[in-house]
Amino acid sequence: MESLTLSDVEQKYYSDLFVYCDTDNTKKVASSGKVVELFRAAQLPSEVLLQITELCGATRLGHFGRSQFYIALKLIAIAQSGLPLRVESLNSVKDLPLPRFVVGKNEQEAKHAAMYPDSENQGLYSGIFPRPPGRVQTKKASAHEVIQPGVSSADPQPDSTSPVVSPHHSPPTSPHAWRKHKRQPSGGNVDRQPAVATAVWPPSFREAQGPVSGDGMWAGHSSPPLQESWVSFTDTPPSSTLPQMHPSSVQESTTIRTVASAATTNEIQRQSSAYDDPWKITDEQRQYYINQFKTIQPDLTGFIPGSAAKEFFTKSKLPILELSHIWELSDFDKDGALTLDEFCAAFHLVVARKNGYDLPEKLPESLMPKLIDLDDSAEVPEPAPDVGFSSSPVEVTPNKSPSMPSLSQNWPELNQSNEDTAIVHPVPIRMTPSKIHMQEMELKRTGSDHTHPTSPLMAKPPELSEENKLPSSIKLLSNTVGDGYSSSDSFTSDQEPISSVVTRQRSHSGASPEGLKAVAPPPPPPRPHASHSRSSSLDMNRSFAAGPSAAQPQTGVVAFPPAVPPRPLPTQISCPLSTQGVGAHGHRSGEGDSLPPHCSTSPQQIPEQPNFADFSQFQAFTEQPSEDGEKGVDGAQVEKAVEAAGPLRAVKSDGQSDERSSAVVNSAKGSTPLAPPPKPVRRRLKSEDELRPEVDEHPQKSNVIATVIATQPSIPRSVGKDKKAIQASIRRNKETNTVLARLNSELQQQLKDLLEERISLEVQLEQLRPFSHL
């Protein structure tokens, strides 16, 4: 054999390789197996390889002894550097680079050679390549040599080339990254990064050799590449720190190196198994992100506005399109601002992208903003809705639970928790008074439940505009209406919240307010009034019974005359007005009921009323009490006026202007529905109605009822004047009687009609029956 002089480096390298190939530990290497792989990795044409093997004498021997192996390696180096293969060149060529084996190892080496022309290369190479022998040695070596933390045991998998390869793979990326970023200095926190860098690196360096272990860590794990690129991202080139590390690491003992290799392989194994979540943010990264966040926004629970975030991320030199996409992914609630979680996710994505990882289409689970993060999570959702609301009224999810990733991306927000929860249960609502109350109660109950006002549910309202507005209006009702049953108030308040809610929603169609108003039409007048929902349950008997008893002082009970029975109502709306006059004599509750029946018959029968005559008697008195009557609803005065000059007042008021009469009526004086001649009464009362169009539901009823109520409390005071009181009560009773009589007759009439119908139907049935039998 030709003598072969190798430099120290070469010597070491070759011996390592030899040991690597020498699996059988027989000091000679067969020409198959590892050697073949190694030589193929040299990426030389096979003829050259043949030539090399021939030259080194292996063909003669049939196997590679150590020297042949060395020669072969040298020849490979020569061939790779482009020199012709000649035995003489073995010793003559100086400064030959080490043979490059492509399968990871030499790629690494080649790149390192390119990147680190300084003496560190040697260290690096020697650092890296001893790994295989190191591994081999550790197989034999006891575990006690493995002193570094994190390296639990000797390599489990020494023989496979992949572990050897993989660490080599990743390091190229890191040095590349370092190199790249070294040339991209940008403003940022100089202080922080070296600190962080050193924080990150020392552990890894201590574990094993700096780059080696770092590589090992990076092998399967995305975070290390992210770390080093992240470190370099905004500022101080980390490579400034790294070279410092390298010499130190190189200076470490070879035992550490060998152990390092074991460590790296171990780590490689571990990381490859941990690869399933490449988007996971490690703690150091998170801490770093948080620190960065603080530089922009000292309050960790606050937001980074979009413009600030834009500037910050633009420093990363990523294309705007990608930054835009990153923003889309990370701005979870679409509010144009980044919370801490969102910021961390965005930053992580930027770092990943810089390292060559493609951006995902959807935000990975581990990056989703969580409710529970570093700081108080409770506060985080709350500002979010507020901010969100102000920025985009419809599109924010205050709740950032990871359970609704995709949904929240699209969906509108709702503002306060009350509203949210109310809309969480969009209840189809019909605007009937009783149902409104029921739903108010329900919403009040659900209002205490602050679970996820999830976005899809909140999504519904904007789509179902009317339904949406109804629940929201109902919710507002529930807020506004403390006592649920003052339905007259609630009803009117219905109108207001609805329109107010409409303006708050992002109304895509201008028609919505109108639609809403259409949705909540005033209930038909004949319907029993919501304000008297309770009274609607009162039956007429009770009201009638109360009527006659109204004469007595304790009439307060029947404060609400029962609602008018539906049947007569639709027919005559004006009739109550007329009958108001008829039954007016300070009638209390009785009037309420009596009015409707009066309606039908009153036009004809009013002239028959005995009271009619009375009115004329008191004509004289009208002038005095009229003034009083028109004032406030003073019970005594009203009552007096009622008794003595009630009718007169009514008559008088007829003569007076309509406004006055309306004022009188509006003030709910019992005197108003006194018994003037029906026509004037009707006219006046009609004018009342015209003047009070807004009282949709039952203007007349409320008038009557109000007047009746007004008069009722005045009754006790009239006791003082017994005679007049008795007269009044007599009148009232007579009135009631007549009313009842009329009602009776009317009902009888209806009964007759129904019976006739029934008979006719039965006849028809019988006619048809013979046919059916046939």
Next chain:
Amino acid sequence: MAVCVAVIAKENYPLYIRSVPTQNELKFHYTVHTSLDVVEEKVSAVGKALADQRELYLGLLYPTEDYKVYGYVTNSKVKFVIVVDSSNTSLRDNEIRSMFRKLHNSFTDVMCNPFYNPGDAIQSRAFDSVVSGMMVQAC
């Protein structure tokens, strides 16, 4: 299902236009362009009424024998135009409205992105996916 979706800026240049690729896209581009006249007409028809009085959804702009064109304008005068195939079982008005609503929401999301400069072409993937969702699934 739409055959073509377009977003036109206030100055009447397209921010985003996408058609079902099987058909002659130029035809749709031209249709959208001509529909802008109708949009202007409808918008100005309101006259002195304020913007919020004006309905955002403009409805059917004009039908041709092949397809119908619907319009929608936002308060910032950005117009959305959807072209649907007439042969399609006539879509209900509600469906068209919901499509516009989705477009509007998605457009707002794009606007919220600080990296988007108003007036740029819309290149958001989320927006694309929303539009794809409402295009005719021909391919």
